[in-house]
Amino acid sequence: MTGVTDLIAAVATPAGSGAVSIIRLSGPGLLTALDQVLIGAGDLAKRPRSLVLAKAKDLSGEIVDEVLAVFFPGPYSFTGEDCAEIQCHAGLVTPNLVLEAVLGAGARMANPGEFTQRAFLNGRLSLDQAEAVAELVAAQSRSEAILARRQLSGALKERIDPIVRQLTALAATLTAILDFEEPWEETDKARLTSDLTRLQKDLDYLLTLRREGRIFREGLKIVIAGPPNAGKSSLFNALLGLDRALVSPRPGTTRDYLEAAVSWAGLRVELIDTAGLWAESTDELDQLGQDRTRERMSEADLILWLKDLTAPNPPSAPSNVLQGDLKEADNPADADIPVLEVHTKADLAQSPAALEPQALTISAKTGLRLDQLKREVLTILGVKAERPPELVPNYRHQKALEETAVFLNEAAKALADGAPPDIVNLEITEALTHLGQITGRVMTEDLLTEVFSHFCLGK
Ligand SMILES: Nc1nc2c(ncn2[C@@H]2O[C@H](COP(=O)(O)OP(=O)(O)OP(=O)(O)O)[C@@H](O)[C@H]2O)c(=O)[nH]1
Ligand SMILES: [Mg+2]
Structure with missing residues (x-):
């Protein structure tokens, strides 16, 4: 890993309209650089962690803005280095003028995620906490934000660290047995x-928390599918509360799928409207559209299968769809995707008797039973609580936990088979290598890139 030695800067707020923008700096030589840019910079060192009123000037000496600046001396700053933030007026121009002035005074433009990466490398955050910074910023629902905030506060790390400590102690015991050729007693084995x-x-x-809480963290993908003209796009629009998809009495209106996100009970729900299946058309574009429908269906958390009761012989066998068409999508999980059959256009039904009493019958036109539809979806997906579990590991953590479990299993097996202590120790050491990647105790350049490549500029 490369040593961190230079001064970096970036605009930490999004470009465009807004009242205030923030330019962030971190690294050695920070006060010297700010001395060249800010009239009034002398107060920064005198009053650390307090806002200081100053004037920012460009290289020609022109005052570009009146700003508020704050200095956070290292090592007790976000990155662990000397840090500063300059608040200036927002917009497309001023923040960049201040940034240019700072760059002109010797700072280098920061890479995406570089501030947080420095915080990690300087031991201010563990790797999972650093990830939580990006996840908090990217959160799109209340539950995602809350889970990210808890992870940033160390909820996961506090669970992982004791396991790491205990495994390390086990490895040390085994090493002692080896080094001193102590007898490998049955009681030792039983305790191990x-x-x-x-x-x-x-x-x-932790893996159960992942399974149960995944949707609180990553949201839900709900695919609206069915034959042409079943009312898919109408339902999509009604659930969105927006006139987003084209609707017409002509079958085959939707050819390409459409995606949009909504929030249900604090969960992020991605709705996907698709091209109708089983269109009689031999048109190549229709076929391509249907292929995309099947792809989207194979990735769904739940499929809403729409059946238009006013149509002659509406196909009502989504399980056949799953067994037939979808299996070709070669995803073994396909058969497990739940399907909720929804009868549409209730407002057109001749009489209530024409409706199937067991079925969920809705009307996109009048909004009839759309709330019930949402409730049924959440029930089918097992969203019992409105709240997420205490913490939810992400996919990377899940993989590391699974690998760790594999090696712990191997260690237990070796122990049961009467293997010598060095073999058991080998498995435990492997387990530690995988577990350590969650918090970044064990680190590789690849892992660093994998985690920080998801960050945006200024974080
Ligand atoms: N009365 C009534 N008409 C509806 C309702 N839902 C859809 N329709 C009508 O049914 C026709 C087809 O609706 P769409 O939403 O375009 O159906 P689709 O399943 O998206 O159709 P394709 O994209 O062609 O596969 C349109 O004329 C809609 O106005 C409803 O709840 N009530
Ligand atoms: Mg449509």
Whole structure:
């Protein structure tokens, strides 16, 4: 890993309209650089962590803005280095003029995520906490924001660290047995076995939180599918509360799928409107549209299968769709995607008797039972609580937890098979390598790139 030695700067707020913009700096030589840019910079060192009124000037000496600046001396700053933030007027021009002045005074433009990366490299944040910074900023629902905030406060790290400590202690015990050729007593083995079982339970618990809480963290994908003209786009628009998709009595109106996000009970729900399946058309574009429908269906958390009761012989067998068409999408999980059959155009039904009493019958036109539809979707997906679990590991954490569990399992097996301590130790050391990647105790250049490549500028 490269040593961190230079002064970096970036605009930390989004470009465009707004009242205030923030230019962020971190690294050595910060006060010297600000001395060249800010008239009034002398107060920064005298009053750290307090707002200081100053004037920012460009290289020609022109005052470009009156600003508020604050100095956070290292090592107790966000990055662990000397840091500063300059608040100026927002817009397309002024923040960049201030940034240019700072760059002219010796700072380098920061890479995306570089501030947070420095915070990690300087031990101010663990890797999962650093990830949480990006997740908090990217959150699109209340539950996502809350989970990211908890992770940033160390909720996951506090669960991982004790497991790491206990595994390290087990490895140390095994090494001692090896080094001093101490007898490998049955009682030692029994204790080791019970320790391993306990730690496996801890990992299982975290993996359960992932399974149960994934949708609170990543949202839900709901695909609206069915034959042409079933009312898919009408339902899509009604659920969005927007006239987003084209609707017409002509079958085959929607050819390409459409996506839009809504919030249901604090969860991010991505709705996908698709081209109708089983169109009789032999048109190549229709076929391509249907292929996309099947692809989207194979990635869904739930499929709403629409059945237009006013149409002659509406196909009502989404399970056939799953077994037939979708299996070709070669995703083994396909068969498990729940399907909710929804009868549409209730307002056109001749008489209430024409409606199937068991079925969920809605009207996109009048809004009839759309709330019930949402409730049924959440119930089917097992969203029992309105609140997410205490913490939810992300996909990267899940993979690391699973790998750790594999090696702990191997260690337990080796122990049961009467393997020598060095073999058991090898498995435990492997487990530690994977577990350590969650908090970044174990780090590689690839992992660093993987995590920080998702960041945007100024974070
Ligand atoms: N009365 C009534 N008409 C509806 C309702 N939902 C859809 N329609 C009508 O049914 C026709 C087809 O609706 P769309 O929403 O375009 O159907 P679709 O399933 O998206 O159709 P394709 O994109 O062609 O596959 C349109 O004329 C809609 O106005 C409803 O709840 N009530
Ligand atoms: Mg449509």
